[in-house]
Amino acid sequence: MGNILKTLADKKRELSPMFVRIVDYVIQYPEEVMSETITNTAEKAGVSVGTISRFCKEIGFGSFTDFKVAIARSYHHPAPSDSETQGSYAGLKELMSIIDANLSVADQDQIKDAARLIHDSNHVLLLGAQTSSCALEFVRDNLIRLGILAIRINDVHDVLSCSLEGKQSTAIVFSDELVSETTIGLLAELRESKVHIISLGKNSMSPVMAISDITLVPISNDHAKPGFGLPKVIGELLLSDMLLRHLIELDEKYPESLNKNAQRSFSIQAVIHGLSKKFM
Numbered sequence: 001m002g003n004i005l006k007t008l009a010d011k012k013r014e015l016s017p018m019f020v021r022i023v024d025y026v027i028q029y030p031e032e033v034m035s036e037t038i039t040n041t042a043e044k045a046g047v048s049v050g051t052i053s054r055f056c057k058e059i060g061f062g063s064f065t066d067f068k069v070a071i072a073r074s075y076h077h078p079a080p081s082d083s084e085t086q087g088s089y090a091g092l093k094e095l096m097s098i099i100d101a102n103l104s105v106a107d108q109d110q111i112k113d114a115a116r117l118i119h120d121s122n123h124v125l126l127l128g129a130q131t132s133s134c135a136l137e138f139v140r141d142n143l144i145r146l147g148i149l150a151i152r153i154n155d156v157h158d159v160l161s162c163s164l165e166g167k168q169s170t171a172i173v174f175s176d177e178l179v180s181e182t183t184i185g186l187l188a189e190l191r192e193s194k195v196h197i198i199s200l201g202k203n204s205m206s207p208v209m210a211i212s213d214i215t216l217v218p219i220s221n222d223h224a225k226p227g228f229g230l231p232k233v234i235g236e237l238l239l240s241d242m243l244l245r246h247l248i249e250l251d252e253k254y255p256e257s258l259n260k261n262a263q264r265s266f267s268i269q270a271v272i273h274g275l276s277k278k279f280m
Contacts, residue, residue: 004070005030011059019055021045030071037103038064065100102218102238108246111239114198114214115246122167123149125195127186128174135200135236136174142244147257153186169193174236175201175208187211200236216243 008023015023025045026033033041041064042049052064061067118124124143128136136152143150153171171190175183184207190197191211199212209215218235248254 004067008059015058018047018051019058021047022052022055026071034068034072035099035103037100065097068100099234099238102235106216106239106242108242110214111216111242112246114216115243115250117170117196117198117214118143118148118172118243118247119250120168121170121196123151123169125169125171125190126150126152126174127154127171127183132174132201132236134233135240136172138237139172139240139244145258146244146247146254168196170196170198173197173199173201173208173212175199183208200239 005027009027012020012023022041022045025041029044032044036044038049038052042052045052047055056062056064056067059067061070126136126140140150140152169190171187173187187197187208188211196214197212198214198216199208200216200218201208209217216239218232218239248258
């Protein structure tokens with residue numbers, strides 16, 4: 001369809017007043033639309049969710065996700081040919097679906113509770129391995145920028161060296177489906193030390209989830225199953241980003257720390273822009 005933003009501007013005269021509202025919002029805020037759920041866009045455009053769905057079908061898209069992918073294509077690479085972008089379009093569409101799934105289904109109240117545990121803690125312990133290391137290091141880096149003591153732990157000796165007695169601590173566990181006995185033992189040691197545990201992983205039935213205070217599960221693009229591979233990594237990063245955003249809102253000292261220590265290195269919009277550049 002070429003440059004969808006230009007197409008929308010050209011078609012405004014042919015559209016109903018409600019559809020024109022959507023066009024005006026999309027043209028003014030294309031970056032925001034790429035990262036929003038259909039509900040967010042409907043609220044900001046001043047229309048209903050049903051109107052957004054009808055609008056997408058009216059202009060030739062099967063879903064709101066398809067429409068957002070077209071915006072990403074236009075925003076970063078105007079007027080690509082269909083033959084050149086067929087495979088890339090499919091890849092970006094899948095990734096956008098993963099993002100939509102996590103944004104739409106994430107339990108914001110639960111994420112806020114997790115942020116509160118971190119805020120009320122003297123320090124935060126982080127545990128994870130393999131593909132989870134990406135989200136773990138991202139969270140650790142940004143907690144430090146916020147002025148929060150964040151320590152990566154690997155074994156019981158690391159726990160003992162943290163001097164947990166008399167301090168309120170929270171552990172964030174980035175877990176895979178297979179959890180070693182060593183990890184379970186480490187978490188048991190944390191429990192004995194009265195440490196709150198936030199688990200973030202793909203298997204809600206794993207032993208880690210069973211002993212956690214709060215469980216956050218990234219999902220894949222089918223909105224039902226936990227993510228695997230790249231969907232898992234993206235889901236963990238998005239949930240981590242939401243957790244950090246809620247944390248920043250809890251105390252004015254956090255924005256002040258960011259100003260001193262450089263801004264956060266990550267945002268949902270940055271993910272979408274990065275993915276569109278990578279796959280388009």
